[in-house]
Amino acid sequence: MNNHTAHLMPKRLSLAIALALTASLSVHAEQDQDNGAASAAPAAPFSYWPQADTERWECSQCPDVSGTEGDVTVGVGYVSEESAFFGRYTGLDDDGLYFLGGVRASYSSEDEKYLDLEASNLGLDTRSLALRGGERGRYRARLNYDQIPGFVAENPRTVFRGVGSTQLTLPADWERANTTGDMGRLNDSLTDIRLDSRRDTLGVGVEFWRGRAWDYGIDYRRTEQDGFKIQGGSFLTTASLLPVKVDRVTDQIEARIAYREQNWHAAASYHVSLFNNRADSVTWDNPFSLGGEQGRMAQEPDNRFHQVTLSGGWRPTSRLNTSGRLAMGRMEQDDTFLAPTINPNLDAPGLPRSDLDGRVNTLTGNVRAVYAAGSRLTVTGEGFYDDRDNRTARDEFVQVGTDTFVGPARINRPYSFERLGGRLIADFRASDKVRLSAGGRAEQVERTFQEVDKTETTAGWGEIRSTPTDRVDMTLRLTREQRRLDDDYSALPDVIPEENPLLRKYHLASRDRDQVRADLSYMVSDRVSLGLSGDYAKDDYDRSRVGLIDARDVAYTLDISAAPRDDLTVSAFYGRERIESTLASSAAFGFPDWTADQRDTIDSFGLTLEARDVGRDGFDAGIDYGYSSGKGRITMRTGAPVAALPDLESRLNTVKLYGRYRVNDRLSVRVDYLYERYRSKDFTLDNVAPDTIPSVLTLGEESPNYSAHFIGTSLNYRF
Amino acid sequence: MRESRNIIRSALMAALFLATALLLGPAAAQQYAGDELPSYSRGGADTCLQCHDYDDSVMAIFQTPHGSFKDPRSPFANMQCEACHGPGGDHTGRVRRGEEQPPMPAFGPNALVSAQEATQICLSCHKTQGGSDAHWAGSxxxxxxxxxxxxxxxxxxxxxxxxxxxxxxxxxxxxxxxxxxxxxxxxxxxxxxxxxxxxxxxxxxxxxxxxxxxxxxxETCYDCHAEKRGPFLWEHAPSVESCANCHEAHGSIHPGMLTRRAPLLCQSCHSRAGHPSIAQTGDRLPGGAPSSFLLGQSCLNCHSQVHGSNHPSGANLSR
Structure with missing residues (x-):
């Protein structure tokens, strides 16, 4: 096939799919209409059971649920301590008072039209609102809005002015210097800044049904991200951490249509995502003597993504179940390029074009067939294909290094990859108490512009599941996976300076992976259950001399759930996970001369207790406790005595208590208490003041540590 | 790669036509195929509610879409309680004093239909979830x-x-x-x-x-993180291929939900002559010789565009 026809292929494919789907749905639409004409009564829903004669089933005792009901919550809360990290995801970042409010209202008419309103956390930055309405069996619509506050930094300080704009400047009396220690105006120029981050999402959607078989829907979602991020901006060998403005909007639309019959269904959807960055660059003054006076960094460019997805399932016989999906997408990006430099003292090189005109076609296909070969054996086969076809043109771009010097040209590498593979699984019920499963998977990935053109991965696994009694369920699964290179690992020629020829990047390297998973659940009684699970995974990169050499992950959890009484439930869990990896590298650009072991150990514990009618009728209470302690230990071995790196530590204790008392049928009082204590040690932040690193002007942020109390009380009135 | 891509596309097209043909062909019923069933109750839900009307956990169904009389897809628009629970003739029939009421065929204590088989009852209506991409069989x-x-x-x-x-x-x-x-x-x-x-x-x-x-x-990650999608002029290959190469989406003790700490994470793939290959030890902390390659944002102090850069001079991901 020549290049011309190859380019036509996606269009042909799209046309063929569109025609096929149209034909398929048209035929069945006609069948549906025919069925409707034959009978005045509405078509019966699909049913597992034989159809009953319901002519005299009046449902006269069924309740009338029309009317309006709901409740309003009003209250006040108090936070004891200001912490950006505590405020992340809670909206409680400031100390002081907060309004607590929420509304829930439902209206339903006799002809089954309805409208539901739900609003919560109205006084916090985690507020959400949802409005849903419609008519049963015909349509429904929704509108929802929610906010998620994020975290950027704890107590940052900066010398830059204009924070919140895309132009960061230095004070007029700033004295540039070679190192942070020599910046005479640094301490006097530092100002405390508050770096917030928030994600607001607005969604609307409507869905229609036609008869029993058709449904259509369209959803729109707008996400706005506002606030800041911290980003390093460099000049030659120096850098500054910058409070960079974030102002992004993403609009997404998804339209879909689905059709279902007794034994098959099909759906088609169109998805578009339009990303718009309203802060598309940041410019900053260089506080160091080295390099140009100003730098400019690009931010994420606007992009567009369109995708058509077709999917369906079909059960031709009671033994065979099939399903498939085909998704065709296109990613586009044509933001106008920034100038190669804003340094007026340099002869800015020309650009080969004014924008990238980037285009990536994506094609993903999946098929699955499940065949019950007998009452005991089920075989599942799957095939998958995933193609990222980057059609972006390659060009030479002369590099202006950090707005300081004109360097050599580089050619962009628009990465493509293609993943193709399949799985086969056999599940065999050896007896009522034992099930044996085995499976295999093969996958090949082809890549462009990378050190490895093609990798092949094969995996096999076996599993035994046993239920020796009605109360015990045990599963053991063993997996072995191998990834091999189809050709040599070849360092890229246009990477300057070149990579160590002994390096093997871990996502491209040969790898042996062994995994073991075991689960045990035991129903001690009808009211108590126990669970124990363990995971072990080991990756060996035994053909890698430099790079990741091996990795291990061992995790286990123990959990218990109990309902000692009808009005009391308790659950608790404990988990430990240890994640280890070994890296080998070479400072001498040759054989490995140092290694690094990283070992993360995380212990977690949780307890939840819910009780109704405690002590007296109408009083409910609950406790939710969570604990997580993480320790990251990095051990460097260089062959010479070196100082050890301190452990990275984090420890969270969080406890939530609530009590609710129902004063009468309509009024209740609730008290909430939250205590959260977080301690962390992070050597990359601790004791790193803005002038600690000679060549990097940091924000002097601290690793988060807080002990915050929140107490709130609220009244809830039902109407 | 291009040749195999075209072969795949051709295969997909052929598979699609085959699937279409199959869709238009005969299909098997997804219905009860067990032992003989009891008869249905005489009055449908009215029969059931003679006993169960006191039970809030039963009556709440009328507050839900399953309790709709108007929606032709709803159980209560047709066979009511027995649309899901199965024929209740035995359960609602007379029994001798002291004798237990026979169970309903599905969804309840001692049901005739196993919990696994009962899933087929749900699936007989819930073939697609609002047109979304649900493929239950084989999952x-x-x-x-x-x-x-x-x-x-x-x-x-x-x-x-x-x-x-x-x-x-x-x-x-x-x-x-x-x-x-x-x-x-x-x-x-x-x-x-x-x-x-x-x-x-x-x-x-x-x-x-x-x-x-x-x-x-x-694509799942880009649904919320659309800014990472690109395409960028200068792409970072592992980021393009899989976010999981560097991130653990369920939670990490490292900022950014990274699987490992920088600089070690970066040094797993970058070992050029010069600064990327230098061991960053405890000697490079405050009080020693504080290192720009270890402290602050480590490698990202300079190479801060790890998800890609669209700056013409951003080949090394620093602009």
Whole structure:
């Protein structure tokens, strides 16, 4: 096939799919209409059971649920301590008072039209609102809005002015210097800044049904991200951490249509995502003597993504179940390029074009067939294909290094990859108490512009599941996976300076992976259950001399759930996970001369207790406790005595208590208490003041540590 | 690669036509195929409610879409209680004093139909979830004998698993390791109830690994992180290929939900002559010789565009 026809292929494919789907749905639409004409009564829903004669089933005792009901919550809360990290995801970042409010209202008419309103956390930055309405069996619509506050930094300080704009400047009396220690105006120029981050999402959607078989829907979602991020901006060998403005909007639309019959269904959807960055660059003054006076960094460019997805399932016989999906997408990006430099003292090189005109076609296909070969054996086969076809043109771009010097040209590498593979699984019920499963998977990935053109991965696994009694369920699964290179690992020629020829990047390297998973659940009684699970995974990169050499992950959890009484439930869990990896590298650009072991150990514990009618009728209470302690230990071995790196530590204790008392049928009082204590040690932040690193002007942020109390009380009135 | 891509496309086109032809062909019924069933009750729900009308856990069904009389897809628009529970003639019939009432065929104590088979009752109506991409048969949950009732509650006004703030608690009953991960300092706000498991996963079965909602892992991530999609002029290959190369989405003790700390994470793939290959030890902390390659944002102090850069001079991801 020549290049011309190859380019036509996606269009042909799209046309063929569109025609096929149209034909398929048209035929069945006609069948549906025919069925409707034959009978005045509405078509019966699909049913597992034989159809009953319901002519005299009046449902006269069924309740009338029309009317309006709901409740309003009003209250006040108090936070004891200001912490950006505590405020992340809670909206409680400031100390002081907060309004607590929420509304829930439902209206339903006799002809089954309805409208539901739900609003919560109205006084916090985690507020959400949802409005849903419609008519049963015909349509429904929704509108929802929610906010998620994020975290950027704890107590940052900066010398830059204009924070919140895309132009960061230095004070007029700033004295540039070679190192942070020599910046005479640094301490006097530092100002405390508050770096917030928030994600607001607005969604609307409507869905229609036609008869029993058709449904259509369209959803729109707008996400706005506002606030800041911290980003390093460099000049030659120096850098500054910058409070960079974030102002992004993403609009997404998804339209879909689905059709279902007794034994098959099909759906088609169109998805578009339009990303718009309203802060598309940041410019900053260089506080160091080295390099140009100003730098400019690009931010994420606007992009567009369109995708058509077709999917369906079909059960031709009671033994065979099939399903498939085909998704065709296109990613586009044509933001106008920034100038190669804003340094007026340099002869800015020309650009080969004014924008990238980037285009990536994506094609993903999946098929699955499940065949019950007998009452005991089920075989599942799957095939998958995933193609990222980057059609972006390659060009030479002369590099202006950090707005300081004109360097050599580089050619962009628009990465493509293609993943193709399949799985086969056999599940065999050896007896009522034992099930044996085995499976295999093969996958090949082809890549462009990378050190490895093609990798092949094969995996096999076996599993035994046993239920020796009605109360015990045990599963053991063993997996072995191998990834091999189809050709040599070849360092890229246009990477300057070149990579160590002994390096093997871990996502491209040969790898042996062994995994073991075991689960045990035991129903001690009808009211108590126990669970124990363990995971072990080991990756060996035994053909890698430099790079990741091996990795291990061992995790286990123990959990218990109990309902000692009808009005009391308790659950608790404990988990430990240890994640280890070994890296080998070479400072001498040759054989490995140092290694690094990283070992993360995380212990977690949780307890939840819910009780109704405690002590007296109408009083409910609950406790939710969570604990997580993480320790990251990095051990460097260089062959010479070196100082050890301190452990990275984090420890969270969080406890939530609530009590609710129902004063009468309509009024209740609730008290909430939250205590959260977080301690962390992070050597990359601790004791790193803005002038600690000679060549990097940091924000002097601290690793988060807080002990915050929140107490709130609220009244809830039902109407 | 181009040649094999075209072969694949041709194969997909052929498979599509075949699938279309099959769709138009005969199909088998998804109906009860067990022993002889009892008869239906005489009065439908009226018969059932003679005993069950006092029970809030039964009557709540009328507050839900399942209790709709108008929606032709609803059980109560047709066979009412017995649309799901099966023919209740025996259960509603007379029994001798002291004798137990025979069970309903499905969904209840001592039901004739197993919990796994009862899933077929739900599936007979719920073939697609609002047109979304649900592929139950052959999914991990189906193969592990997870049933609808393991996660869903039908006789309540609001099924907890469809409420964002409560959903994770239902999933955590089995996924205890993920529950532990959610408490880590750098995790999506699942434990705070602001993100639901179904924002990324399709528990009713998907054809994507880990039952993700989108055709690929990266497309799932881009659904909320569209700024990372690009394409960029200067791409970072591992980021383009899989976000999981560097990130652990269920929670990490490292900022940014990274799997390992920089600079070690970066040095796993970068070992050029010069600064990327230098061992960053405790000697390079404050009080010693503070290193720009270790402290602050480590490698990202300079190479801060790790998801790609669109600056013409950003080949080394520093602009």
């Amino acid at each position: 991990t949950h189906q193969r592990q004998d997870v049933t609808c009732m393991d996660c869903h509650r039908v006789h309540v006004e609001k099924d907890p698993v469809v409420v964002k703030a409560n959903q994770a608690e239902v999933c955590y009953q089995c996924h205890t390791r993920v529950r532990a991960q959610s408490l880590r300092p750098f995790a999506h706000p699942v434990r705070q109830g602001l993100v639901a498991c179904t924002d990324c996963h399709q528990p009713h079965g998907s054809l994507t690994e880990a039952m993700l909602i989108k055709p690929t892992l990266n």
